[in-house]
Amino acid sequence: MPNIPSDQTLLETVTQRFQLLSNLLTILERDPSKVSGTWIFRGTRVPVSALFENLKDGASIDQFLEWFPGVNRLQVEALLDYELLMLTEAANHLSEAA
Secondary structure, eight states: OOOOOOHHHHHHHHHHHHHHHHHHHHHEEOOTTSGGGOOEETTSOOBHHHHHHHHHTTOOHHHHHHHOTTSOHHHHHHHHHHHHHHHHHHHHHHHHHO
């Protein structure tokens, strides 16, 4: 039988997700007239994928920020916080299904 979260836990999760998503939409944008409509850091032409590709290749956040000066640390941290939440939720769902 799956573990059903309490109403309070569900409310906290939804609230946290909403806050992170709202924050994410203030730091990212997607416009067909910019970089072929790919997700970019707001106010720049830097694709979000550039962050993950650079991190995957061993760059630090500080290096990324140095290489892409239009992006700021708060943008990077908000995006990483959101992705961490999504991965944690996915892992929780997988472990509940097992």
